[in-house]
Amino acid sequence: MCALYDEQTKLWTAADRRLSESKQQSLGHVILNWLSSRGSKLAQINDDTGVQVTYHELWLNTIRAAQNLLKMGFKPRQKFCFMIYNNDHLIPALVASICLICPIVPLHPMLSKDEIARILIQIQPVALFCEANLYDSIDEVLSEIGIDVKLFIFDKHIANLESVERLMDETGEEETFVPYVHKVDEDIAGIFCSSGTTGTSKCACISSDHYIFSDPARYNSDCVVFSFDSIFWTVGVRPLIDCISNGAVRIITSRPFSPELQLQLIEKYKVNVLYSAPFNMVPCIKNDLISKVDLSSVHTIFLYGSKVHSTLIEELDRFFPNACPLSWYGMTEIGKIADDLSVKEGCVCGKQLVNGCTAKIIDENGNHCGPNISGEICIKNSNKFLGYFNDPATTSAAIDDEGFFRTADSGYFDADGILFLSDRKKNVMTVFYFDGIILPSEVEACLNSVPDIDEVSVVGISITTDMVLPAAVVVRKPGSSLNEHDVYDIVKDKFPNRSRLRGGVYFVESLAKTRNGKLLKREITQLAESLFQKALKQDENVQASLSVIPEEYRKLINERYNTW
Numbered sequence: 001m002c003a004l005y006d007e008q009t010k011l012w013t014a015a016d017r018r019l020s021e022s023k024q025q026s027l028g029h030v031i032l033n034w035l036s037s038r039g040s041k042l043a044q045i046n047d048d049t050g051v052q053v054t055y056h057e058l059w060l061n062t063i064r065a066a067q068n069l070l071k072m073g074f075k076p077r078q079k080f081c082f083m084i085y086n087n088d089h090l091i092p093a094l095v096a097s098i099c100l101i102c103p104i105v106p107l108h109p110m111l112s113k114d115e116i117a118r119i120l121i122q123i124q125p126v127a128l129f130c131e132a133n134l135y136d137s138i139d140e141v142l143s144e145i146g147i148d149v150k151l152f153i154f155d156k157h158i159a160n161l162e163s164v165e166r167l168m169d170e171t172g173e174e175e176t177f178v179p180y181v182h183k184v185d186e187d188i189a190g191i192f193c194s195s196g197t198t199g200t201s202k203c204a205c206i207s208s209d210h211y212i213f214s215d216p217a218r219y220n221s222d223c224v225v226f227s228f229d230s231i232f233w234t235v236g237v238r239p240l241i242d243c244i245s246n247g248a249v250r251i252i253t254s255r256p257f258s259p260e261l262q263l264q265l266i267e268k269y270k271v272n273v274l275y276s277a278p279f280n281m282v283p284c285i286k287n288d289l290i291s292k293v294d295l296s297s298v299h300t301i302f303l304y305g306s307k308v309h310s311t312l313i314e315e316l317d318r319f320f321p322n323a324c325p326l327s328w329y330g331m332t333e334i335g336k337i338a339d340d341l342s343v344k345e346g347c348v349c350g351k352q353l354v355n356g357c358t359a360k361i362i363d364e365n366g367n368h369c370g371p372n373i374s375g376e377i378c379i380k381n382s383n384k385f386l387g388y389f390n391d392p393a394t395t396s397a398a399i400d401d402e403g404f405f406r407t408a409d410s411g412y413f414d415a416d417g418i419l420f421l422s423d424r425k426k427n428v429m430t431v432f433y434f435d436g437i438i439l440p441s442e443v444e445a446c447l448n449s450v451p452d453i454d455e456v457s458v459v460g461i462s463i464t465t466d467m468v469l470p471a472a473v474v475v476r477k478p479g480s481s482l483n484e485h486d487v488y489d490i491v492k493d494k495f496p497n498r499s500r501l502r503g504g505v506y507f508v509e510s511l512a513k514t515r516n517g518k519l520l521k522r523e524i525t526q527l528a529e530s531l532f533q534k535a536l537k538q539d540e541n542v543q544a545s546l547s548v549i550p551e552e553y554r555k556l557i558n559e560r561y562n563t564w
Contacts, residue, residue: 002417010368014353027208028099028179035059065096132156205386221247227275277305434498461503471503
């Protein structure tokens, strides 16, 4: 059902059909019920170790972990950090924390030591669960900042440290355990830190409502489910919660993403439900292995984390013959906002608002916009955002006077109540001199469809505070003869004059990424700007592309990059 539009208020609303009485149960109680109801059914397979775990074992180990943590003196509402990619005992340790209403605080190892130190000082956790191979780095940080944190180590015994496995020791009181009750709209269930790839990371406080009541995906208990994402961001926790709630089999690995590994695991386990970011699916469909593996078992592909273009959907339809690709739109702070409804030719996927969601579109002056007028998407829903941890200024800036969360995404509703996404406001580039905007994701989608290109990132070469020159950083297919002129011409032929790559085309061996495959735009931009500075003096292509810009404007470029 499409969102209903109120002409007077210029708001779009999707009815809340969820059962209000379900909110009387805490998140820990709900998850334990899911685990116990599945009994001896297979729950998880670790491809790295071959270890298989049943739902009953997860239920039992979760209760034991919670009880042993209490015996060690830990108390409800204390904060527990997790620094781990994946592990056989991750679910029991994680859910035990939730049962004790201890907020989970995942930390990604890709964060710098300074960033991790800043977060730990801000959050003040009492316990930290980490992989053995990450111990040295976290111990160094803890020593420098002088915080007393109890360390629990997965899969290895280190002198004077607790092992996570010890938490699974029998207590003899398992049947008596009752989870603590969350105050759904008040107690913090998790504190999720942004990746820091585009600036200082923020610590978003998430309520339990975010997970139980935000339209979980539905599939049957016979399904085999796979996702590369771990728990560092909410998109990693979402598949875990979905899988448990549906009683499906979850495949895990602690190895980093690669297209070959993803394709091999799909074939090996006959995966039915795949969770993936679009930026991970692009290298998969370009990989030679995709035509050699059997992908017929996949019937659903959930896409999230970035905009989905129709060209990617077409390629997925070609290589995954039985799969239905479905994209989500959501935010860490407020959960899922909209589900995929359709793909319309020439447009980004239309989205249907999830239950209990109210939306408005505002212009630069904060005025409400009607149908088919683009602006910033603002959302108010039932999943209460609890703010950024100890950061009232940032929290206040994110919530407007009407209580709507400002997504910083651009989009519009059509006359039928379908939401269309344009791009992140911060990803919309204002092009220097031409005083027009471009959407880098559209240029990337075009270039990613070129067979000779393995990967590409379109970034902005900063010229003034808020204006850039578009540039492309490209990874060629092995053996490709593609050159800079070819890439220039592709963009020249398909996009307006302002979109031309006057910031340069730069070929590299690889693009900087997070462990789960997300492009590190900040690092790629820094690389492109350093290459641009050299190209201003040496590259005839860049010099020629800038020649259409009047000399007085070119002076600004030369001043910025000291190329007089």
